[in-house]
Amino acid sequence: MTTLTTTRNTGRSAGEWMPAASLVLHARDGSTHFLEPDDLRARLAQIREELRQEVASDDSVCLLPNGKAPFERFLLELLAALGLPNPVAVPDDDTSAAIAQLARLGLTAGALGQERQPRDEPARREVLPRHALLLRTGGTSGRIRYAVNTSMRRTLGRNRRLSLASALGLKDGKRASLAGSIRHAAHLSMLLDALNYDTQVHVFEKPDPAQVLHHIRRDSVQWIVTTPLHLRIMQRQLQDGKGTSDLRTVVHMSAACSTPVKRFWHSTLGAENVYEVFGASEGIGTTVARGDEWEERPGTVGRGFYTSVSVMDSSGRPAAPGELGDVYFKSGTSARPLHVGQRDVVTWTSDGHVSIGDQGRLDTDGYLYLEPRPQLRITVGGTTVLATDIEEALLDVPGIQDAAAAAVSNHVTGQRVVCFVVRDSHGSDAERNALIPALRRVLPPAAVPRRIIEVEAVPRSPSGKVNRTAISEMAQMYFAADVPRKGEEQ
Template sequence: MITATRTFGEVLAAHAAARPDAPAVTCGVDTRTWAEVDRDSNRLARMWIRLGVTPGSYVSIMLDNSPAFMTAAFAAWKLGAVPQPLSSRLTSTELHAILEVVDPAGVVGLPEGEGPDAFNRVRLPSVPESAESADPLPRRISPAWKAPASGGSTGRPKVVVAGNAALLDEVIGFADVLGIPAGGTVAVPGPLHHNAPFMFAVLAMLRGSHVVLQGRFDARTLLADIASHRVQWLYAVPTMMQRIWRLGPEVLAAHDLSSLDLVVHMAAPCPPWLKRAWIDWLGGERILEVYAGTEAQAATVITGGDWLEHPGSVGRAVVGEVTVLGPDGAALRPGEVGEVWVRRGANAPAAYAYLGGEARARAGGWESLGDLGSLDEQGYLYLTDRDTDVILVGGSNVYPAEVEAALAEHPGIGDACVIGLPHEDLGAVPHAIVQSSAELEFDSVLTFLRERLSPYKLPRSLEIVDHPLRDDAGKVRRSALRAQRLERADDAVHDQ
């Protein structure tokens, strides 16, 4: 029996004892059983001890989606350390900045060619040695069960350290809210270095569910995985949903999705037409939308059926509290648009802590993620706009300040502003407006940026202006610049 006070490592060991040969994690053709994940994480942990990993320290994990990623996370928890997921595609500049904030005891998957001297970090192995003991380790409790990284609205990275320890009873409530099955099969096609995919994969494994990953998202492959593995629960972002839907009715009908009980989507606004299409296809009871930040101060959920009665809503709070306030801090009436503020509870312990950042907070424990919206009389939340600084590219956050800082390093660019413009597939993409008197070629600017930014952060278009982008106070009005570009696009369409 798995008791609520068990550590994550103890929960894994219990599943391994109960079903040693059952699949625990699959990615493509690579499947690891519960016994293998338990054994390999014990061996990895012992190897890491000799390399300096201690209870309470951070372990940065820079692996692609794979069973090895989850094995490394459990090795960290068994040592009482905190796993800190990172993208394997970070540039050297991005990685240096994050590691300075986190100061991990070691990095799993440190890029080849970037030895310990380059980052002054310990390289931790991801493959355990068979000669290492696979016996259980002494009980250790990680003070925080995850610490995902974020670009940060200031252009500098920050890390969100969970306020919950790596104990089953501190996190299992999230699995209940999300409807993650026990002893079932869960598909998580998103990258594990993002908060939501990592969180869902972990919660599913804690519940004894087989987690099916994708090395890189592919709509057809995902449908085949759902059918062949009899997946019951799926996490997706709207970009994934749209690519699946575009396969067409014949392709969709060719795959047996009868096992699928619930599709959970979040991370970006879902276009109403797409939401209705999925509800019509699978049924409202099989669609669940979640609105929450990595900080997890609060979360709202809404089923497909409720959404049809409250179209456009992201639901009511099921974790923490949500309110909408005006510029003066006063609560707004139902239907009035203001800034969305959240909190775990008036006297609740902190849901997270920042490394390298500070919360936008006000009295009473309220914090803002920068979203605008309104509440109706029944407490359903409607978002009218996301943070004007953050560009959601296929569910991934791109912070303009970070891209602008990289552009400003270019010798031919005096100043830069980056805004998000609509994109049919990805939802939004970065558009760069630069002040320059030089003759800039877009391709040469991209070549310059590729040394500093991950591919998804790169601007998809470039606009050159000869006038200042900032006002006398040194501020750039991204929302106004974006509105102007959208108005031009509308005028161009109407003129055709």
């Protein structure tokens, strides 16, 4: 086991940064807390001093905010920690468990009011890069590990002309909202960027997709960062004819957005006001596609934002335009560890490009098109279908609030599709019986589910992605022995 430590921070302290924005914090109990800039700065300075006393001069200790603290305190501890030279980890609710997990990985971690766990010295040490932020990731695969992000904290106090938020239409005076969890890289990165603006930023402890449109209307939100799941739900809710109030700009990230949903929002707000952002928790690079760019090149996730994007074939040579290969990003960082704990395959080139396994294509203008990841593919009788296509078809059915598809083994076809759905309370038996026949009209035969099971909730990550590992385990639990019954379809 190795210990991860930091190099000593001898340059300008990130602790000198102070936010320009005001915060509106929406707690899970329904309460709302307002933090104006002067109050926010004073609170952050106080908590930074508490953290300094906690770790003394040891800037190798990984700081964690108290995940069980009230939301306002949790967020302030997180922002205060990010202004110190120490590495910072973002925990789930159970901070003690996170400290113990990091200790097993060879990293000393501590939180305010919690005793440090004793540990044995490892045989060798690795250096955790300066500005490191550890983010729990693996939301799609379910294989949780910590991504080592070294770029996000540089957002604090950055020249706004270089900021992603500026490229996405955020300006001083706009009312902004983050509809997803700040415990996830996508929304946390946008929060840190937005804090540099003289704006009001709404942040949610436990975002509820069903309440986003209500919040937009009530608080006159003009600029929002959201996910495709939120956009689909809001699309349905807009059937009440009340519109989107002052909303002018939508930024969606965290997962792929279906074409019908994307085009609905293009027509609602104007394609030039809808942005798709693709990136990774590891902070290796970002692409941006504005809606009008996407309309000219359907399916693209855009071009690199201060990021060089390349696609290489299996021999490591640049792929021709339109040719499938491994996607590489380069954004000014040198080769370094990208994960702590469960590690994925990471490939660095000699000139600083890095791939974490995504595949895709580039067109002649440098726009990137991603291939669906393997965990989304289901092969039935030699035909490959995508779980996301099946889910989109289910979500188009009235009364289906959420859905996820998975594969189970089948001795005849190799795999078959099973689905889990969340219904509203008004579903009738007739509607249930009509569901699979309805899907047969819009899906190819291989994609039609063998069975559809109603559940209370679909397991999703904080960013809104379906947890594919959890869904697969649910499918195996229901169909441990997939033996056809008399009269049942093969």
